[in-house]
Amino acid sequence: MKRLSAILLPVLALAIGTVAATAQEKYPSKPVKIIVPYAPGGATDIVARVLGEQLRQSLGQSFVVENKPGAFGIIAIEEMARSKPDGYTLMIGNVSTNAITPLLYEKKLKVDYLKDVVAVGRLVDVPAFLIATTANFEPKTAAEFIAYAKANKGKVRYGTVGVGSYPHFDMAYFAKRAGDLDMIAIHNKAGASGVINDMVTGDAQAAFLNVASTAAMVKAGKLRPLAIANQTRLPEYPNVPTMKEIGYADVGTIAWQGMFAPAGTPKDVLETLQKSVNEAMKAPMAQEAFNKQNFNVVPSKSLDDAKTWLASEMAAWKKITSEVKIEAAE
DSSP, X not given: OHHHHHHHHHHHHHHHHHHHHHHHHSXXXXXXXXXXXXXXXXHHHHHHHHHHHHHHHHHSSXXXXXXXXXXXXXXXXXXXXXXXXXXXXXXXXXXXXIIIHHHHTTXXXXXXXXXXXXXXXXXXXXXXXXXXXXXXXXXXXXXXXXXXXXXXXXXXXXXXXXXXXXXXXXXXXXXXXXXXXOOEEEEOTTOHHHHHHHHHHXXXXXXXXXXXXXXXXXXXXXXXXXXXXXXXXXXXXXXXOBTTTTTOTTOSOOEEEEEEEETTOOHHHHHHHHHHHHHHTTSHHHHHHXXXXXXXXXXXXXXXXXXXXXXXXXXXXXXXXXXXXXXXXX
């Protein structure tokens, strides 16, 4: 009996150890960090917090949002890409930080974005207005705006959230496509709220800005939407045509938000994340929050789909940044 026990005890210990190890390896087994490359309150932060709460409920672990703004998203990208590839450090970024920055600021990045970052999935699209101020500014349609800019060369001022941001490229590309309009860029590093303030005061006269951030000023009559970058018109703004309807289908960014992880993260962890994210985005609370912001829920169908999506976005922005030359900020 003693001899049998001596044989069985190590086997039993090994079995228990294997079960314990398997239990420990189940993802997630501890809190997950989601890095956001902006200050709290913006579209990216809203998406991260809504999604984080839903993932907490479904996966049973906290998903803690950490805001790491600055340097065009480089700070956030580098911290995420350099973290242990185990699924416990993620990033939610947008088209500016995760498609344009890797192109414009490739030499500033201390990681190889294409090799060190993997897309978990696309999350939402954020429609944007081509919008004008009502402060002593005459144009009421996109056609009138183009005509006004042509008649007032070098006098129309448009707002952006920074050099090389997608709203900057959007307006520069629109100017090129509309007949090489000669306009002046006014950059405000305070973000969308800063640009909106510039427009309300008349310091800037037009901009591409997301619908959610401008809704209050549109309702107050301070800003006037001329067109919308979206697949369709929005029910709340039935009289605002899409960019395609006014003849500029390839102009204006439907600013996506996506989730990213360090390359080398185990495939089963990425699959768990993507499946859980897609289910979380269907939750009533998430749907209500996204609908309130006029966000379009557009989750990737698979990891391969996410990879193809990011590659296509990078290719599209490589084309735009080669056609519209904007010198990257220091």
